[in-house]
Amino acid sequence: MTTAPQKISLAQWDDRYEQLCRNGMREPAYGGPLRRHVVRDLDFRLEQLQFDNSAAALRLWNFLLTENARLHQARANGDQLVGTMKDLGTVPVMAYALPGLRAFYPDGAWWTPCLMENSDQLLQQADAMGIDASFCPVRAMLPAFENGEHFPKPDLLICSTGAVCDDFSAIAQRLEHLGHPIHWWEMPRRRTPTASEKACTLAGQLVAPRMQVDCVQDELQLIAQALGELAGKTLDDAALSAGIRAANQVRRLLGSLRQLVYSAPAAPLPALEMLVAEMLAIHFCSDREETIAVLTSLLTEARARVRLNESVLAADAVRIFWVNPVADLRAMNLLEELGGRICGTDYMFTHALDLISEELPPLEALARTALADPMVGPTADRALRIARECQAGGAEAVVVSRIPGASHCAREGEIIREIVRQQIGVPVIELEIPPVCDALLPALGSRLQALIETVRARRPR
Amino acid sequence: MIYAGIDAGSRAIKAVLFDPDGQRLLAAGLTDQGVEQERLATDLFEKLCQDAGLARSQIAGVIATGYGRNALRFADTTITEITCHARGVHQLLPATRTIIEIGGQDSKVISLEDGGRVRDFAMNDRCAAGTGRFLEMIATRLDMNWETLSALASQSTHPAIISNMCVVFAETEIIGLLASGQPLPDVVAGVQNAIATRVAAMAGRHVSPPVSFTGGVALQPGMARALEQVLNCPVSVVPQPQFTGALGAAVLASERRKGKV
Numbered sequence: 001m002t003t004a005p006q007k008i009s010l011a012q013w014d015d016r017y018e019q020l021c022r023n024g025m026r027e028p029a030y031g032g033p034l035r036r037h038v039v040r041d042l043d044f045r046l047e048q049l050q051f052d053n054s055a056a057a058l059r060l061w062n063f064l065l066t067e068n069a070r071l072h073q074a075r076a077n078g079d080q081l082v083g084t085m086k087d088l089g090t091v092p093v094m095a096y097a098l099p100g101l102r103a104f105y106p107d108g109a110w111w112t113p114c115l116m117e118n119s120d121q122l123l124q125q126a127d128a129m130g131i132d133a134s135f136c137p138v139r140a141m142l143p144a145f146e147n148g149e150h151f152p153k154p155d156l157l158i159c160s161t162g163a164v165c166d167d168f169s170a171i172a173q174r175l176e177h178l179g180h181p182i183h184w185w186e187m188p189r190r191r192t193p194t195a196s197e198k199a200c201t202l203a204g205q206l207v208a209p210r211m212q213v214d215c216v217q218d219e220l221q222l223i224a225q226a227l228g229e230l231a232g233k234t235l236d237d238a239a240l241s242a243g244i245r246a247a248n249q250v251r252r253l254l255g256s257l258r259q260l261v262y263s264a265p266a267a268p269l270p271a272l273e274m275l276v277a278e279m280l281a282i283h284f285c286s287d288r289e290e291t292i293a294v295l296t297s298l299l300t301e302a303r304a305r306v307r308l309n310e311s312v313l314a315a316d317a318v319r320i321f322w323v324n325p326v327a328d329l330r331a332m333n334l335l336e337e338l339g340g341r342i343c344g345t346d347y348m349f350t351h352a353l354d355l356i357s358e359e360l361p362p363l364e365a366l367a368r369t370a371l372a373d374p375m376v377g378p379t380a381d382r383a384l385r386i387a388r389e390c391q392a393g394g395a396e397a398v399v400v401s402r403i404p405g406a407s408h409c410a411r412e413g414e415i416i417r418e419i420v421r422q423q424i425g426v427p428v429i430e431l432e433i434p435p436v437c438d439a440l441l442p443a444l445g446s447r448l449q450a451l452i453e454t455v456r457a458r459r460p461r
Numbered sequence: 462m463i464y465a466g467i468d469a470g471s472r473a474i475k476a477v478l479f480d481p482d483g484q485r486l487l488a489a490g491l492t493d494q495g496v497e498q499e500r501l502a503t504d505l506f507e508k509l510c511q512d513a514g515l516a517r518s519q520i521a522g523v524i525a526t527g528y529g530r531n532a533l534r535f536a537d538t539t540i541t542e543i544t545c546h547a548r549g550v551h552q553l554l555p556a557t558r559t560i561i562e563i564g565g566q567d568s569k570v571i572s573l574e575d576g577g578r579v580r581d582f583a584m585n586d587r588c589a590a591g592t593g594r595f596l597e598m599i600a601t602r603l604d605m606n607w608e609t610l611s612a613l614a615s616q617s618t619h620p621a622i623i624s625n626m627c628v629v630f631a632e633t634e635i636i637g638l639l640a641s642g643q644p645l646p647d648v649v650a651g652v653q654n655a656i657a658t659r660v661a662a663m664a665g666r667h668v669s670p671p672v673s674f675t676g677g678v679a680l681q682p683g684m685a686r687a688l689e690q691v692l693n694c695p696v697s698v699v700p701q702p703q704f705t706g707a708l709g710a711a712v713l714a715s716e717r718r719k720g721k722v
Binding site for chain 2: 417429450453454457
């Protein structure tokens with residue numbers, strides 16, 4: 001499409017949609033105007049957001065916002081649904097390797113209170129279930145499981161435990177006690193091998209003892225059996241290898257998109273759409289093939305904009321590396337409104353962005369990927385990767401956003417700040433962003449504005 | 462030319478007039494914050510000009526800062542408190558490497574580089590325990606004014622230990638301490654120590670001296686000493702600490718006009 005890139009409101013998208021249709025835009029089955037998600041699904045937050053005006057962005061949003069409907073449709077078509085919780089990217093690769101299985105991410109309900117501006121009452125209902133505001137907003141999935149108004153109940157639920165988020169373990173335990181059986185699998189805390197231990201290299205310049213890789217591999221073998229029983233077909237190495245190659249296709253596309261958008265002199269796509277695009281890595285938004293199409297479309301749009309030197313932001317926007325996903329999507333708009341842009345991210349699932357080895361036996365390759373999860377190892381490992389990527393991406397500052405109640409690491413902000421300062425010396429700030437941050441917008445805005453002022457003052461004149 | 466800085470804070474609006482040629486503060490004033498922020502700020506600004514014998518047209522630039530800065534439409538532009546406090550402190554105590562600012566509803570730790578440039582900063586989030594609100598709470602509870610509270614703290618011999626980091630729960634703890642007969646000066650000094658501890662935690666492990674203390678809470682005798690104890694280094698109170706943000710805004714207004722920033 002030829003219209004210049006810009007960020008537009010939902011109301012402006014009404015006109016833009018008509019224009020795109022008149023120009024012959026072809027949409028997938030889940031396509032349609034963005035407005036319908038407010039009217040039909042009560043996703044009121046969309047009225048407060050600014051969106052990219054491309055057909056590719058429209059497709060991305062429609063893909064995201066129709067996930068529950070697509071899951072219900074898949075169930076009606078005979079697909080088996082696998083709820084894959086907590087591991088953020090490994091078990092879905094296995095599930096999609098079997099025909100007739102569709103993995104999704106019930107934890108994704110944590111964005112529902114934001115999208116519906118708390119009109120869903122999910123957080124209040126979670127309170128009543130004994131999982132109160134001292135827990136991560138992922139607790140929204142508990143009542144979503146119970147009331148069935150969002151995603152369909154999965155045929156199989158798989159959840160990692162051990163060296164994962166304490167909050168999530170507690171929430172998932174509560175879920176099981178409410179009558180939703182879970183296939184648990186153990187994730188050891190990643191550690192550096194001792195001198196006498198055999199070491200295995202992982203993605204992200206990490207290493208782990210061979211015995212930990214073996215342990216995770218054994219757990220994944222049990223998951224493969226459970227998935228095979230559900231599908232009525234053995235998940236053998238050949239199928240798994242094909243699944244890994246398909247997952248890598250998604251990861252390569254995302255890698256190209258991130259590299260292009262984050263390194264371009266002027267950002268060709270906004271931070272918000274990039275956040276949503278990155279999230280597709282976790283479970284392919286319940287449709288692996290369509291994820292490839294959505295990402296291809298975004299990459300094509302970004303390439304065209306870079307070629308034409310077109311951007312949605314000012315060229316001198318301050319380059320920010322953003323750590324952790326935000327509970328309120330509005331925060332990503334806010335950063336750009338105040339003169340920032342994203343030049344790199346760590347949304348807590350970097351292991352789902354790294355390519356999975358296609359040389360190793362497939363289960364071992366997946367075990368090594370799962371062990372590279374930033375949440376299962378020391379925060380210092382994560383901080384070092386952030387520092388490296390900040391340097392590579394020319395970051396001028398780092399924002400560590402916190403999710404109220406989340407306990408991935410109580411001191412992660414401090415550790416990241418210390419290491420990033422030590423390694424590259426750029427300012428680092430921490431922000432807490434609740435599911436609906438309207439009341440805090442002035443305070444959040446002040447902090448981000450102060451960071452942007454600080455960076456601008458540090459730039460060579 | 463004369464420049465003005467207005468700091469619309471959570472508890473008070475502060476304004477200064479600054480003469481960059483003489484590097485002098487010509488006038489400074491403050492008024493309590495209220496619902497009609499812009500009117501209050503305008504009145505204060507006009508009174509300041511009048512008292513200094515200046516016409517509005519003689520003010521070459523006005524910068525607003527503070528949480529209410531965007532409400533002051535008469536300002537030429539706005540700059541955040543972080544930048545303004547940094548500039549204000551650098552103007553008065555140029556050797557400063559760390560600024561601790563404690564205001565009515567927030568607190569900040571700002572690291573400076575050579576030349577007063579901000580290196581990094583941290584601010585409190587949604588908790589009031591490291592802010593002047595904590596002191597206000599105890600003043601209200603004891604039915605005392607700010608000055609009496611300060612005088613009391615200086616009489617303390619064994620400051621109480623306030624273990625709660627939440628202002629609401631700490632209030633309950635303070636009531637308990639008073640009921641158990643703990644001397645009032647020790648309770649007040651305990652609150653000052655609790656604020657200092659909270660701010661030190663926010664500062665993290667690396668506080669580079671010299672450390673300067675600013676913001677309205679710096680007017681409380683005893684607070685600087687409490688900070689010195691937890692930070693284990695000398696802490697200097699900036700002259701007229703409640704005006705540092707406004708001064709920084711005025712200095713930045715003059716520098717902008719001269720094209721320095």
